[in-house]
Amino acid sequence: MITDARALRLEFVPQDLEHRGGQIDYLSSIFEPLMNDQQGEHVCIHGPSGAGKTTLAKYTLDHLKSQTFGIRWGYVNCMSDSAPGSVLYELVRDAGLGRDLRREGTPTATALDYFRSHDDQIVLVIDEVDVLDDIQTLLALYEQPNVTLVCITLKQTEWLADMDPRAESRFRCIESLRLEKYSYDELMDILKSRVSHGLVRSRVDDRAIETIADIAAGDARHGITLLRRSARQASREETDLTVEIVDSNVEAAQEDLEDHRIRYYGTHKRALYEIIKAAGEIEPGTLHRRYEERVKSPKAKSTRRKYLAYLKRYDEIDTVGNGPATTYRYVR
Numbered sequence: 313m314i315t316d317a318r319a320l321r322l323e324f325v326p327q328d329l330e331h332r333g334g335q336i337d338y339l340s341s342i343f344e345p346l347m348n349d350q351q352g353e354h355v356c357i358h359g360p361s362g363a364g365k366t367t368l369a370k371y372t373l374d375h376l377k378s379q380t381f382g383i384r385w386g387y388v389n390c391m392s393d394s395a396p397g398s399v400l401y402e403l404v405r406d407a408g409l410g411r412d413l414r415r416e417g418t419p420t421a422t423a424l425d426y427f428r429s430h431d432d433q434i435v436l437v438i439d440e441v442d443v444l445d446d447i448q449t450l451l452a453l454y455e456q457p458n459v460t461l462v463c464i465t466l467k468q469t470e471w472l473a474d475m476d477p478r479a480e481s482r483f484r485c486i487e488s489l490r491l492e493k494y495s496y497d498e499l500m501d502i503l504k505s506r507v508s509h510g511l512v513r514s515r516v517d518d519r520a521i522e523t524i525a526d527i528a529a530g531d532a533r534h535g536i537t538l539l540r541r542s543a544r545q546a547s548r549e550e551t552d553l554t555v556e557i558v559d560s561n562v563e564a565a566q567e568d569l570e571d572h573r574i575r576y577y578g579t580h581k582r583a584l585y586e587i588i589k590a591a592g593e594i595e596p597g598t599l600h601r602r603y604e605e606r607v608k609s610p611k612a613k614s615t616r617r618k619y620l621a622y623l624k625r626y627d628e629i630d631t632v633g634n635g636p637a638t639t640y641r642y643v644r
Contacts, residue, residue: 319510362531493530
């Protein structure tokens with residue numbers, strides 16, 4: 313049944329990106345100066361979960377790097393650790409610079425020097441940028457003459473609204489690319505491509521793919537997760553992938569999606585999330601007290617509120633009431 317498990321992974325970047333041709337052309341155009349050893353245009357890619365924001369950025373940069381000498385790019389997801397030092401460490405290492413750089417104890421200025429002193433043009437993809445602890449880190453990268461930023465977030469307006477005036481005035485002027493959810497037909501094409509690359513096509517019922525596309529409702533991440541979960545069951549049972557198998561894996565696929573997100577959460581975000589999940593519903597004072605009892609070196613309350621706002625944007629939690637009467641509630 314499964315011929316190439318890589319094609320069923322969320323992180324897989326396909327050779328051909330379905331239904332994003334216009335967006336690829338747009339990114340390629342604003343990155344064109346890089347091919348002449350000049351800084352590209354900074355850009356914010358935004359839109360709902362499962363619209364392919366990260367895959368689009370990686371796909372475009374992979375192709376650009378294959379065509380041009382003197383370009384490097386690095387990626388970081390701020391959900392794993394949003395502290396400035398950790399974000400810079402991951403970017404430096406992922407861009408292939410600073411193999412001797414230590415994660416702990418390296419000053420921010422030292423990490424920035426790795427970019428500043430390098431001759432190549434460097435593109436930095438900062439995923440979940442809205443949860444970054446310190447906007448000054450982003451400003452410092454913005455001001456590097458050989459660095460082009462690709463900032464990825466769900467809602468650009470909310471990201472900008474959280475900035476101080478100096479940062480907001482700069483990042484409001486960068487290029488903006490919004491991705492919409494895939495249509496039913498577009499998601500069908502994406503799923504069929506994954507099937508062709510990763511499964512024995514003759515053993516996958518077309519109606520099963522249609523069912524997955526219908527359940528996923530334009531969310532490629534959801535659709536691919538449900539396809540992978542269903543394919544694994546069909547493989548174990550040595551049977552074809554049918555509608556019945558898809559239906560039996562809907563709940564498990566949702567759990568897989570949740571587990572995948574939680575794996576990216578750093579210590580502090582995961583602690584807040586797990587406290588709310590365990591309680592079901594909890595008022596802020598109790599939440600903060602339990603958080604402070606649970607973690608070493610607790611984050612400031614303003615930072616915690618930022619993390620909580622992020623969890624709400626991703627529909628992991630919800631709030632009930634306003635002001636002092638507000639409570640946090642687990643919604644999944």
